[in-house]
Amino acid sequence: MSTVNAMQEPLKLIRACMGLFNASEDLETIAKVNKAVIEAEEIRTREQEESRNTLRALSRQLELAKGNATRPPDHPDENAHTQKINTLDLQKFSLAKNIREMEGEMVSLEAQISSLREESEQIDREQEAPDNLELDDKVIRLHIYRALGVELQITEESNFAEAKIASTAQNDVKTVSLDDKYSRFFYVNYLWDMIEPTH
Numbered sequence: 001m002s003t004v005n006a007m008q009e010p011l012k013l014i015r016a017c018m019g020l021f022n023a024s025e026d027l028e029t030i031a032k033v034n035k036a037v038i039e040a041e042e043i044r045t046r047e048q049e050e051s052r053n054t055l056r057a058l059s060r061q062l063e064l065a066k067g068n069a070t071r072p073p074d075h076p077d078e079n080a081h082t083q084k085i086n087t088l089d090l091q092k093f094s095l096a097k098n099i100r101e102m103e104g105e106m107v108s109l110e111a112q113i114s115s116l117r118e119e120s121e122q123i124d125r126e127q128e129a130p131d132n133l134e135l136d137d138k139v140i141r142l143h144i145y146r147a148l149g150v151e152l153q154i155t156e157e158s159n160f161a162e163a164k165i166a167s168t169a170q171n172d173v174k175t176v177s178l179d180d181k182y183s184r185f186f187y188v189n190y191l192w193d194m195i196e197p198t199h
Contacts, residue, residue, distance in 0.1 A: 115166065115173075119146075148195050152178075163187075165194050 145152055151164040160178045174194060178187055 145191075150191060150195060163191060165191070 142152055142154075145163070149166045151166070153161045153163070162178055163176045165174045165176065176187075176191065176194070182190075
């Protein structure tokens with residue numbers, strides 16, 4: 001009986017000790033620790049990948065900086081580039097100025113062509129007139145004034161209506177109305193005064 005009691009004592013002790021342990025809580029703790037370890041490992045892996053990406057980006061920037069720092073032999077430096085831009089600007093302004101001058105010359109030439117065309121038509125009309133038509137004093141005066149740059153307009157009543165004085169110096173045409181307000185002597189002197197500065 002003593003032997004049985006002796007064996008029961010350790011069993012009681014073991015049962016008492018087992019009551020002190022909570023297997024479910026221990027498993028929960030182990031699971032939490034395991035999860036924390038896995039999460040820490042994932043965070044460390046992400047940080048390592050980000051560090052590697054940052055390093056690769058910095059390496060690319062360094063290579064680009066090295067490439068930009070060493071210019072090829074045929075690449076112009078900054079001063080040469082600026083000088084070339086200035087030269088192109090000057091050429092552009094010079095070309096624009098030449099175009100404006102050419103446009104002005106074209107306008108002047110068109111005016112001269114128009115005047116010559118009118119003169120040619122006038123000559124054609126005179127040539128178509130009868131050969132037996134004698135030149136009177138007005139026709140003679142018309143030719144004289146035209147040679148001096150003055151074109152006289154005659155009305156149907158054979159009266160002088162107006163005079164156009166062409167100025168080659170000022171590149172324009174002045175028109176003077178010839179009415180009965182003033183005498184012929186006044187108009188003759190007035191026209192001569194206008195003719196002299198233009199020739």
